[in-house]
Amino acid sequence: MTDLRLEPFFSGAGLDRADALRADEAALRELAAGAAARQLKWHEGLPELTPDGRLDWDSASKPELFLGFDGDAPCFCAIGPVVPDARAAFPLMAILHPEDAPLFAAALSLSRWHGRHRFCASCGHSTDIVRGGWSRRCPACSAEHFPRVDPVVIMLAEHEDRLLLGRQPQYPPGRYSALAGFVEVGENLEAAVARELFEEAGIRVRGVRYLASQPWPFPSSLMFGCHAEAESDELKIDHAELEDARWFTRAEVAGALSEAADAPFEPPPKAAIARTLLERWLAS
Amino acid sequence: MTDLRLEPFFSGAGLDRADALRADEAALRELAAGAAARQLKWHEGLPELTPDGRLDWDSASKPELFLGFDGDAPCFCAIGPVVPDARAAFPLMAILHPEDAPLFAAALSLSRWHGRHRFCASCGHSTDIVRGGWSRRCPACSAEHFPRVDPVVIMLAEHEDRLLLGRQPQYPPGRYSALAGFVEVGENLEAAVARELFEEAGIRVRGVRYLASQPWPFPSSLMFGCHAEAESDELKIDHAELEDARWFTRAEVAGALSEAADAPFEPPPKAAIARTLLERWLAS
Numbered sequence: 001m002t003d004l005r006l007e008p009f010f011s012g013a014g015l016d017r018a019d020a021l022r023a024d025e026a027a028l029r030e031l032a033a034g035a036a037a038r039q040l041k042w043h044e045g046l047p048e049l050t051p052d053g054r055l056d057w058d059s060a061s062k063p064e065l066f067l068g069f070d071g072d073a074p075c076f077c078a079i080g081p082v083v084p085d086a087r088a089a090f091p092l093m094a095i096l097h098p099e100d101a102p103l104f105a106a107a108l109s110l111s112r113w114h115g116r117h118r119f120c121a122s123c124g125h126s127t128d129i130v131r132g133g134w135s136r137r138c139p140a141c142s143a144e145h146f147p148r149v150d151p152v153v154i155m156l157a158e159h160e161d162r163l164l165l166g167r168q169p170q171y172p173p174g175r176y177s178a179l180a181g182f183v184e185v186g187e188n189l190e191a192a193v194a195r196e197l198f199e200e201a202g203i204r205v206r207g208v209r210y211l212a213s214q215p216w217p218f219p220s221s222l223m224f225g226c227h228a229e230a231e232s233d234e235l236k237i238d239h240a241e242l243e244d245a246r247w248f249t250r251a252e253v254a255g256a257l258s259e260a261a262d263a264p265f266e267p268p269p270k271a272a273i274a275r276t277l278l279e280r281w282l283a284s
Numbered sequence: 285m286t287d288l289r290l291e292p293f294f295s296g297a298g299l300d301r302a303d304a305l306r307a308d309e310a311a312l313r314e315l316a317a318g319a320a321a322r323q324l325k326w327h328e329g330l331p332e333l334t335p336d337g338r339l340d341w342d343s344a345s346k347p348e349l350f351l352g353f354d355g356d357a358p359c360f361c362a363i364g365p366v367v368p369d370a371r372a373a374f375p376l377m378a379i380l381h382p383e384d385a386p387l388f389a390a391a392l393s394l395s396r397w398h399g400r401h402r403f404c405a406s407c408g409h410s411t412d413i414v415r416g417g418w419s420r421r422c423p424a425c426s427a428e429h430f431p432r433v434d435p436v437v438i439m440l441a442e443h444e445d446r447l448l449l450g451r452q453p454q455y456p457p458g459r460y461s462a463l464a465g466f467v468e469v470g471e472n473l474e475a476a477v478a479r480e481l482f483e484e485a486g487i488r489v490r491g492v493r494y495l496a497s498q499p500w501p502f503p504s505s506l507m508f509g510c511h512a513e514a515e516s517d518e519l520k521i522d523h524a525e526l527e528d529a530r531w532f533t534r535a536e537v538a539g540a541l542s543e544a545a546d547a548p549f550e551p552p553p554k555a556a557i558a559r560t561l562l563e564r565w566l567a568s
Contacts, residue, residue: 008472010470010472011472011474011475012475013471013475013478013479014470014471014475017468017479019479019483020483020522020524102470102471102475103470104470105469105470106468106469106470106471107470109469109470110469110470113469116405116406116427117405117406118405118406118408119403119404119405119406119407119408120403120405120408121400121401121402121403121404121405121429122400122401122402122403123403124402124403124404124408124409124410125408126408134468143400145405146434146466147468147469148432148434148469149434149435149466149467149468149469150430150432150433151433151435151506182430182433183433183506184301184390184418184431184433185389185390185393185394185397185431185432185433185499185501185504186294186298186386186387186388186389186390186391186393186394186499186501187297187298187386187390187499188292188294188295188496188497188498188499188506189497189506189508190295190497191295191296191297191298191386194297195297195301195303199303199304210494212472213472213473213474214472215469215470215471215472217469217470220469222435222467222472222473224473238304240304
């Protein structure tokens, strides 16, 4: 049985997206003009949070994107100014309320996608927002473009009750986390896990298992948390990708997660699925 | 234990993609000029197959995209002419050799992505091929764009030992298959399965489980095969999406898969993960 306390952050149903309404422009205009309509507040290119970590709302003055219904209230957002790096939102995760996390992720990814996809990749013409903001259409060549969702594998490789964790150069000092990489065209989840672990750490694996998934809106990843059995513990680290990678024992992982003073590494933050994977592994 | 005979088509390692070489333009030029280099043959916008279903190769005359190594042989392809509908490749799947399927998928998706993404979505300028064909860069605004991989959930909903299958209007007569839909920004796999089943069939589910995944290069989907338990068998079909949806018993699914004369429906084709899901369910 899955322990519900060990579900990743950013999981959950979020709003009722009322998909069928997206094609009905007149209905959306009417909803946006109604008294119940609300619009997400932006602050410097990111959703604005109240002091207790909830999303903040205003009346619908620029309802460009239809996010769905919260009960009877239709929820919209404007296309926010694009911050150069979506990871500017990382500090917000420390206070973001888990119930608002799926909507935070949807609004941030969708808004940013519009900001970065104003032109038709097929012909270069500027495109129009359609379907309540869930796609853009080119008036010149009729191509329709949908928001990106980029699948990423993130995985714990295990060998004799030790886990492989690595650190990327941009991590805070001392942090180690699960290895990860984008799934490419022509491969499935299991093939991507095997390829990434071989590329980055030189290990061959078998028995790849899916564990959990999580949207990661920095800018639009969908993380697939997996587990794999390593055939050996001999590492060949790709230093273009990783600063370091090491095997950690169960006691070392437990020490890191309990933030012990002598912990051998700093774990990934609580909102990251890598943390969930480590917590599940310890509980297993 | 996973029955290896029940792995989806298009699974497997494919080529050694030699990811680290992609950034080394000089090395790629040298490889392409070598005697061992080969290039995928295209025929009317699709990979050409030999009569026994293998990919066919030629010398490297237009090595635009680096696919990886087959043993010592560096494999390339040109950007093929874009067929209006990638599903034109469906008939090839009847003869495509399973070992060549991952490479077929990679070449078809990658080539088609280039054909449809010659311009910068961020500024509208034409873009250049970089990283051996694994991305495009804009000389005007420096944005880098990567090939799309679009995650799709495809799922068997079960209720009292019966499965929910539906038919889309464009299916061949009599065919029923698993319901499916694109994962959207801000939702994880499990949330997408629940949303799609509620939108298309009006049922609520719990206990969503991932089973297997498969690239589906028509044009660039990554199918996530799942199973879910339906809370009731009362359907409310969205006829904008589905022509019909019904519950089928184990005996009916078995009859369809064995192509019995009195089978109540035509199953999905062998290359589709929906078929794998049905075969696994029967074997379970």
